[in-house]
Amino acid sequence: MNPLDETLAAIERVILGKGQQVRLCLTCLLARGHLLIEDVPGVGKTTLAHCLARVLGLEWTRVQFTSDMLPADIIGVSIFDRDTHKFQFRRGPVFTQLLLADEVNRASPKAQSALLEAMEERQVSVDGVTYPLPEPFYVVATQNPHEQVGTYGLPESQLDRFLMRVTLGYPDRASERRVLLQGERRELLNDTPAVLSGAEVLNLQLRVRLVHVAGALLDYVQALVARSRLELALGLSPRAAQGLLRAAQAWALIHGESAVLPEHVQMVFPAIAAHRLETRQGEAATHGSELADALIKAVPVPV
Amino acid sequence: MNARPLIADVPAPLPPPSVWLLLGGFLGAVLLNVHHTALWCLPLALAAVAWRARSLRVAPRLPARCLRIGVAGLLTLAVLVGFHTLNGIEAGSSLLVAMATLKLTETVRPRDWLIVLGAAMFLLLAACLDGPALWRLPLYMAELWVLCGALYGLGAGADAPPMAALLRRSALSLALALPFAVLLFLFVPRLSGSFWAIPQSDQAFTGLGDEMSPGSISQLTQSADPALRVRFDGPLPPAAQRYWRGPVLHHFDGYTWRRLRPDLGRAPPLQFQGPVYDYEITLEPTQHNILIALELPQGVPDTLPNAYPNFDYQLIDPAPVSRAVSYRLQSYLQHRTDEPLSAAVRRLDLQLPPGRNPRSVELAQSLRAGAHGDRAYVDAVLDYLRSGDFSYTREPPLLNLDSVDDLLFRTRQGFCGHYASAFVMLMRAGGVPARVVTGYLGGIWNRYGEYLYITQSDAHAWAEVWLDGRGWIRIDPTAVVAPGRLTEELDDLLPTAAAGGRLLLNSPWIVNTVQAWQGLSAWWQDEFIGFNxxxxxxxxxxxxxxxxxxxxxxxxxxxxxxxxxxxxxxxLRPRAQPGSDDGLSRSWHALEKKLRRLAPPRAAYECPTDYAARVGRAHPELSATLAALARRYARLRYGPAPGAAQLEQFRRAVRLLRLRHRPGDYRTASGSRTRASSSAPPMKNTSSTRIDRR
Structure with a gap:
């Protein structure tokens, strides 16, 4: 069995009835992107993130974000060593392959911003010294939607750094019944084997880049991005466009294709675009997924 | 997709290229009208345009409403004072420039710009009406080009493309409009009548006038302005006989000859002799109502039915010639009449101011005494002029009030007007009815346009004397004084200071160029402006x-x-999308066409595989075939460049796809059975990864 299919199967044993979202999450990580899982409490966000870390065989740390959290709680802190009379940097939880940032929107903007450099540069600077983060490095964050009490919405700059935002939604009837029957999902996690390893994930990332991209497909991606800039107040950034292409490549790889097809772009587009789009009237991005669907329907596929 | 709000509270400012084109177009329109608008128009427009251009960088502070109204009133008053009217092309253009300039100072919205642009277009029209010369044509075209570009910029609003793109579009549109213009020019009925006429202007006469005071002129300006052009049907008259007859001057006060316009009835009928010349004259605007003709014409021109011959054989048209007119005439160089001169005309043409030019009167009486008969007297006076050491000059000294005395006995130099004046005065003093005729002499043959070109510098004055039993005879005293005047280049009589320029002007290359240009202008005037x-x-x-x-x-x-x-x-028909003109796309479109009746057509955003899946759901028996075809197509299109063999394979697969039973239309027949043909080539079974929609 293909290791990718195996990975998917392993995750879907824990996360029931969410095949599409699971694929998107895997796509995101293969495309070397950070993942934001957003939904109301109790639908399995943390479980999914946890599961991903385990199955991919990555070294992972979990940080529960709280409102009194400081940047040092994430990055680490320099401590004066009496014996050597020098400052010594004690690495924080960010020095891991997969950082599970739980309830990321509960932290103050100050703490959130500490994640910024780490996410984009994949390195951390403390007291003028730069420490590289391990490879691969992912941030998988979960958050509750903004309307929840006691949360700070992520700033646009940080939202743009998440390649995808995946919404889980409530399980369907059959899946929910199985959940009820099987009991606590977290116990299942402990039995879940690591299908891949850090090295294999890096290898897969490289293979993603080799998936063929035709000129016609680049035309299509550019048309989508251009249309978003034309129609909306906040369109898609070049980083988003880059991510869209990489994610489509990863999606193609997961589905055993050697070339990216427009349908692959269409599949990953809502997850990539929804949290970045903003309408001109200044409405919040709550309709982001509708905007993304409308954009897809507005741009002809080159045939 | 949410629609963009079309109307914002604050209009988005126009991008600089559009503004520059608008300002340039407006300024161009003002410049094209500068020759007939009030003097203050250009500075006013320049100031407004400069202010507006500055507002590209600095947010403009628009002047207060009451100030604008006040200035508008003042400018209207200025036009009224300057032209005594608000009507007519000069006053109207000035008023338009003033108001459009004011509009510029309150222009905020695209609508305001549109008004400014409209005014500029109207000014262009006014310029065309007043200046139909060929050399202005490129200016009009350029102005129209800029204005249309500005219109494009205005239409595009805040998203206007750069200036080059605007101008390119404008040029294309104008090129496309050109055939329309030709059609309208050729086939819109040319209604003639005063309704279309431009209001008359009261500008000063040029060229021939109603009076002549040779003594007051110290320098005859060499005006190269065209006077008339003549096209002959047959041979040309001899060079020395090309007298183009204009205003006839009768009244002399000792210094000035005046035309006066007494109505003295019909002219005595003439017996024409010698060869007849058929020709067409195109007369430049003269602002008086005399039509120039070669010597004495027979009949009246057909194109000017209201024209009539005067008692002194001048062709008079009731309407002053305010635009170039063309008319055909027949003329004879020789004529006679046996009828006696009417008393009124004899009185008019024997008139002399009493007590003026006494020495000349004396001279006339002495010459008259020695001559037998009128004809001998004419010869005697001509002899006197010939032998009297008179010379021709274009820069004569000024004469005193007894101008003929001064000329004959003191200065002894002058040009045609001087000698015609002196000769006629001597004739009248000797009892021979005589009059001064002004007009043109000669003309230059333009071999490009094949016409005779007569400029204002060909203006000439000569005399006509009445001999009983013979009629009026033309006598050119200048020819006696300076025979070269008739045949040689006049330029030789100019002072030597201009010799260098003359040399240049006489070089064949320049002459040819000038003639070619004149020929072209004449063609333009005849074929376009004169297209009635x-x-x-x-x-x-x-x-x-x-x-x-x-x-x-x-x-x-x-x-x-x-x-x-x-x-x-x-x-402008919708073209196929770029990149879809290869055989692969054609094959795919052929497939879509085949499936047209099975399911609603593929939406533009629908991927081929999704479309195939949709059709397959409606017609399960086709599902596998279509899915495989679509997959194959997607791989060919989006995979690495396919080989020709693969493309051909796909094309054949599509062509061989047969829907065995002709299926009903999905819109009407829901349960029609269709079956994929077994002749479709077997598809390589691909990994059937399903793609789920979220």
Whole structure:
């Protein structure tokens, strides 16, 4: 069995009835992107993130974000060593392959911003010294939607750094019944084997880049991005466009294709675009997924 | 997709290229009208444009409403004071410039700009009406080009493309409009009548006038302005006989000859002799109502039916010649009449101011005493002029009030006007009816346009004397004084200071160029500006439309316009999308066409595999075949460049796809059975990864 299919199967044993979202999450990580899982409490966000870390065989740390959290709680802190009379940097939880940032929107903007450099540069600077983060490095964050009490919405700059935002939604009837029957999902996690390893994930990332991209497909991606800039107040950034292409490549790889097809772009587009789009009237991005669907329907596929 | 708000509270400012084009177009329109608008118009427009251009960088502070109203009132008053009217092309253009300039100072919205642009277009029209010369044509075209570009910029609003793109589009549009212009020019009926006429202006006369005071002129300016052009049907008259007859001057006060306009009835009928010359004259605007003709014409021109011959054989048209006119005439160089001169005319042409030029009167009496008969007297006076050491000059000294005395006995030099004046005065003093005739002499043959070109510098004055039993005889005293005046280049009589320039002007290259340009201008004047209803009917006749009426014109116009519009529409037809013109796309479209009746057509955003899946759901028996075809197509299109063999394979697969039973239309027959043909080639079974929609 293909290791990718195996990975998917392993995750879907824990996360029931969410095949599409699971694929998107895997796509995101293969495309070397950070993942934001957003939904109301109790639908399995943390479980999914946890599961991903385990199955991919990555070294992972979990940080529960709280409102009194400081940047040092994430990055680490320099401590004066009496014996050597020098400052010594004690690495924080960010020095891991997969950082599970739980309830990321509960932290103050100050703490959130500490994640910024780490996410984009994949390195951390403390007291003028730069420490590289391990490879691969992912941030998988979960958050509750903004309307929840006691949360700070992520700033646009940080939202743009998440390649995808995946919404889980409530399980369907059959899946929910199985959940009820099987009991606590977290116990299942402990039995879940690591299908891949850090090295294999890096290898897969490289293979993603080799998936063929035709000129016609680049035309299509550019048309989508251009249309978003034309129609909306906040369109898609070049980083988003880059991510869209990489994610489509990863999606193609997961589905055993050697070339990216427009349908692959269409599949990953809502997850990539929804949290970045903003309408001109200044409405919040709550309709982001509708905007993304409308954009897809507005741009002809080159045939 | 949410629609963009179309109307914002604060209009988005126009991008600089559009503003520059608008300002440039407006300024150009003002410049084109600068020759007939009030003097203050150009500085005013320049100031407003500069202020507006500055507002590209600095947010403009628009002047207060009451200030604008006040200035508008003042400017209207200025026009009224300057022209004594608000009507007419000069006053109207000035007023338009003033108001458009004011509009510029309150322009905020695109609508305001549109008004400024409209005013500029109207000014362009005014300039065209008043300045139809050929050399202005490129200026008009350029102005129109800029204005249309500005219109494009205005239409595009805040998203206007750069200036080069605007101008390119404008040029294309104008090029497309050109055939329309030609059609309208040729076939819109040229209604003649005062309704269309431009209001008369009261500008000063140029060239020949109603009076002549040779003594007051110390320098005859060499004006190269065209006076008339003549096209002959047959041979030309001899060079020395090309006298173009203009205003005839009768009244002399000792210093000035005046035309006066007494109505003295009909001229005595003439017996014409010698060869007849058929010709067509194109007369530049003169602002008086005398039509120039070669010597004595027979009849009146057909194109000016209201013209009539005066008692002194001048052709008079009731309307002053305010625009270039063309008319055909027949002339004879020799004529005689046996009828006696009417008493009134004899009195008029024997008139002399009493007590003026006494020495000349004395001279006349002494010459008259020695001559037998009028003819001998004429010869005697001519002899006197010939032998009296008189010389021709274009820069004569000024004469005192007894101008003929001063000329004959003191200065002894002058030009045609001086000698004509002196000769006629001597004739009258000797009892021979005589008059001064002004007009033109000679002309330059333009071999490009094949016409005789006569400029204002060819202006000439000569005399006509009455001999009983013979009629009026033309006598040119200047020819006696300076025989070269008739045949040689006059320029040689100029002072030597201009010799260098003359040399240059006489170089064959310059002469040829100037002649070619004049020929072109004449062609423009004749064929375009002078394209009237008669010519239009002539053209239609040549096109085979004998039944000249407005209906035929309208039909031709509609047909031509329709054909051209159809051509443009054909050029604008929706084209296939770029990149879809290869064989692969054609094959795919052929497949879509085959499936057209099975399911609703593929939406533009629908991927081929999704479309195939949709059709497959409606027709399960086709599902596998279609899915495989679509997958194959997607791989060919989006995979690495396919080989020709693969493309051909796909094409054949599509061609061989047979829907065995002709399926009903999905819109009407829901349960029609269709079956994929077994002749479709077997598809390589691909990994059937399903793609789920979220």
């Amino acid at each position: 209803f008669a010519r239009q009917l002539g053209l239609l006749g040549r096109l085979g439309i004998r039944n000249h009426d407005l209906q035929a014109l309208a039909l031709l116009l509609a047909a031509g316009a329709g054909i051209w519009l159809a051509l443009i529409a054909w050029g």
